[in-house]
Amino acid sequence: MLLRRLKLSGFKSFVEPSELRIEPGLTGIVGPNGCGKSNLLEAIRWVMGENSPKSMRSGGMDDVIFAGTASRPPRNFAEVVLAGLDSEGRELEVVRRIERGSGSAYRVNGRDVRAKDVALTFADAATGAHSPALVSQGKIAQVIAAKPAERRMMLEEAAGIAGLHVRRRDAEGKLRQTEANLARLEDLMAGLD
Numbered sequence: 645m646l647l648r649r650l651k652l653s654g655f656k657s658f659v660e661p662s663e664l665r666i667e668p669g670l671t672g673i674v675g676p677n678g679c680g681k682s683n684l685l686e687a688i689r690w691v692m693g694e695n696s697p698k699s700m701r702s703g704g705m706d707d708v709i710f711a712g713t714a715s716r717p718p719r720n721f722a723e724v725v726l727a728g729l730d731s732e733g734r735e736l737e738v739v740r741r742i743e744r745g746s747g748s749a750y751r752v753n754g755r756d757v758r759a760k761d762v763a764l765t766f767a768d769a770a771t772g773a774h775s776p777a778l779v780s781q782g783k784i785a786q787v788i789a790a791k792p793a794e795r796r797m798m799l800e801e802a803a804g805i806a807g808l809h810v811r812r813r814d815a816e817g818k819l820r821q822t823e824a825n826l827a828r829l830e831d832l833m834a835g836l837d
């Protein structure tokens with residue numbers, strides 16, 4: 645996926661609505677320690693569906709919401725919008741919003757969707773919260789130390805086929821359910837004879 649715009653509101657240190665345009669070519673983010681550079685990468689991961697508190701450097705999911713400072717009250721929600729083009733050049737806008745105590749909701753191109761749909765959307769666009777394209781601190785060492793199965797998962801994400809595993813699991817579940825229904829139907833029909 646080609647990322648074009650990132651909008652944050654109430655996310656970690658980005659309390660005021662902030663918009664970043666990601667221009668073609670290499671983008672560098674510079675600033676003093678603690679100004680929020682890593683928070684930006686985390687916002688990209690978060691909108692892609694990241695739910696691991698460790699990878700978000702937080703204790704619980706509500707911790708991504710602006711917690712307040714000595715001079716500013718905390719916020720009750722955080723929202724991140726990621727816009728860009730999918731692998732076929734179509735406009736894609738994904739929104740994730742979290743309200744304190746009520747969990748997350750997602751929208752893709754204005755439609756309410758499930759977390760799973762967002763994960764599949766990004767997997768098909770050969771990216772996602774665990775994509776090797778998002779290189780955070782310590783990631784290089786992690787790739788070097790990865791086991792063969794973990795490396796294979798990274799390659800599958802990069803190739804855009806990670807979503808196929810999810811679809812296969814779903815299809816297998818439906819098949820099992822249908823087989824159980826058929827068996828039940830046969831029992832019922834035998835009872836009618």
Ligand code: ATP
Binds near residue numbers: 678
């Ligand atoms: P470094 O260069 O040291 O790695 P950085 O620019 O990557 O720093 P971040 O780690 O992204 O900075 O930002 C850390 C800042 O974000 C800290 O000041 C921290 O207090 C603030 N922060 C994190 N979560 C929240 C939150 N929920 N509410 C308010 N501020 C937060």
